[in-house]
Amino acid sequence: MVFSTPIFLFVFLPLTVLAFYVVNRRLGHEAGLIFLLLASLVFYGWWDVRFMPLILGSIVVNYALARVIRPGNGGWLLAFGVALNLGALGVFKYADFFVRNVNALTGLELTEPGLPLPLAISFFTFQQIAFLVDCSRRITSPDAKPHRYGMFVAFFPQLIAGPIVHHRLMSPQLGEKDRQRDISANLGIGLSIFAVGLAKKVLLADNLAPYANAAFDTAAAGEPVGLWLAWTGALAYTLQIYFDFSGYSDMAMGIARMFGFQLPVNFNAPYKARNITDFWRRWHITLSQFLRDYLYVSLGGNRKGYARMLANLMIVMLLGGLWHGAAWTFVVWGGLHGAALIWCRMLDRWLPKGLFGRFWIASSACTFLFVIITWVFFRATSFDAAAIMLQGMAGLNGLGVNPGDGPFIAAIIGLILIWSLPETAQIFYRQIEEGVLKTANVAPPRKERWKANMRWGIGLSVLLFACMIASWSYSEFIYYNF
Structure with a gap:
């Protein structure tokens, strides 16, 4: 369901x-x-x-x-x-x-x-x-x-x-029995958070899916993928998986709040990360914290020397990749992220402090590019399919057929929304308990976003109505497969 x-x-x-x-x-x-x-x-x-x-x-x-x-x-x-x-x-x-x-x-x-x-x-x-x-x-x-x-x-x-x-x-x-007493606040806040998550899923993720599928299905069939199709497909999947899983997490928070309960924040603007270490503090936060607290620490963490710490990072990410699916492509995806985490630790040790902050635009761009490329292994059905996609992204298969304006417009809209708008946790910052925000390192917004007023009520009602119309086309969540 x-x-x-x-x-x-x-x-x-x-x-x-x-x-x-x-x-x-x-x-x-x-x-x-x-x-x-x-x-x-x-x-x-x-x-x-x-x-x-x-x-x-x-x-x-x-x-x-x-x-x-x-x-x-x-x-x-x-x-x-x-x-x-x-x-x-x-x-x-x-x-x-x-x-x-x-x-x-x-x-x-x-x-x-x-x-x-x-x-x-x-x-x-x-x-x-x-x-x-x-x-x-x-x-x-x-x-x-x-x-x-x-x-x-x-x-x-x-x-x-x-x-x-x-x-x-x-x-x-x-x-706590008092959590169910303020029904109007529970339903108002919960339904608002749910509406934002539902919009991410049915209005954004589901509409990006065909562009991602077009590229990856071509690669899975063993056919060459041109430069245009490879990049639009990889970027579409990068945005699809974010809006899909982030949307699910928002909906989960919203539904729980309807009953008076608060679930952890699971996303905190991961595509704005300045390096891969920062990315894993922001993406699927509860999984990152689990791997850190129950695997990395159990392996010795950083208590047994620098080399052991780097090895522990790689082991954690390899197992984290395998957790996502029973395929070597997931292991490679985890291994690439493990190598990137090690690289970040080495840069922190060798280079002056604050390097990522000083050159944050270049650092953020490189991080986002790395994430796009590594998602190819996460999405591809085999190494052969991943190789075809990467060859296409490198231009080795030529420009290929122009996929049209649709994927470019969808990608631009998705990137603008991700990079210009606050995360859901910031929009509802005042309505989320302090302990929940603290575990996700959510910074307070410059001004209060959501308010229980007519403007927000009408806006979210229109958004929810649009989502409900779009919801008649069935589409599973990506993380249901894991």
């Missing part, structure tokens, strides 16, 4: 919001949470009910483990819990990939399991691993009421594609 489809917009969301507040008012706060948990499970099962036992089993097992993990005995129990979570992820997401590589290396003809990928398994696995680790570190503790933990994992706005939410952020909110 995609956020941008009519069944969600006109049936599931309004009925769930209405029923939640009715149950919350008449039966109490905990009954409201139980209803929201059941609604979230219906939302998850709508895609494929066969995987309901997987997510329910994952919730029950991880909650049970967290109840018995203590700092003294956390070592083996924590290791068991992490291994169990990663094992489930490995079986469903990487079994075919592993068999294919074994066959390629050994010449065997082992049969691939062919297991379907359960929706959201990458996200709820990482979220629960972080929870177990935090319990062992005494950063958080399991809820006394199991349904609250179920809500933490299965809450439908963030379940499918994040953001990756920490238990220490969500658990206190689940216990």
Whole structure:
């Protein structure tokens, strides 16, 4: 059930919001949470009910483990819990990939399991691993009421594609009854944030997709891609994936706010980054923080010498690439970003401080160009397809056929919106809690943006109406595949 489809917009969301507040008012706060948990499970099962036992089993097992993990005995129990979570992820997401590589290396003809990928398994696995680790570190503790933990994992706005939410952020909110009292503020702010995210998805990302597909589908078919088509396709995908995933994250924040809850900010103007280190502080922020806090730090971080620190950066990015998909193209994408992070660290050590800030225009342009080129490996279906795209971008296949004015106009509009307008978190800065903003390093805007007035109400209503008309054409979110 995609956020941008009519069944969600006109049936599931309004009925769930209405029923939640009715149950919350008449039966109490905990009954409201139980209803929201059941609604979230219906939302998850709508895609494929066969995987309901997987997510329910994952919730029950991880909650049970967290109840018995203590700092003294956390070592083996924590290791068991992490291994169990990663094992489930490995079986469903990487079994075919592993068999294919074994066959390629050994010449065997082992049969691939062919297991379907359960929706959201990458996200709820990482979220629960972080929870177990935090319990062992005494950063958080399991809820006394199991349904609250179920809500933490299965809450439908963030379940499918994040953001990756920490238990220490969500658990206190689940216990605060006052969050549901100001219904008008929850619905007004939440619907406004949701409208911005929906516009990113259906008005921008979905309209950029055909231009990206035209180039990458040509490359996947083994046909040469000319300079014009290669660059318009790569740039279109660069903008598409941003508006698609950023739009999802905004919609998740908006829906959660409709129920009185606040989710983490996941984007902070990543294409304005001055270097790749800065880019990863701004892009998919919750994943970056997870990789830093639970992988990079566990590997030793920067505590075991300079060379070990650089190696840790590369390991983290290689695994981060593999997390996105069971293909070597994702690993190469992660490796390229790992190499860029290492390069940034080396420049910081060798060159005068403040170099990136002094030459920020050139630095930002080089960073954005690097991001465009590396997205080719992320989007391409094979190394051969990626090579064809890169050859086209280098001009080795000639200019090729002019794709027309459409992709150029779309790219210009997308770039103007990204580089001239504030991020969603800045527009709604006063309506987002301080702790949520702090974790994403969102700077306060020069002036207040969103206000509960007639002008904003009319503007967002028109935007929401336009989005709802456009939503009749179905299009999945890119990160549903991961």
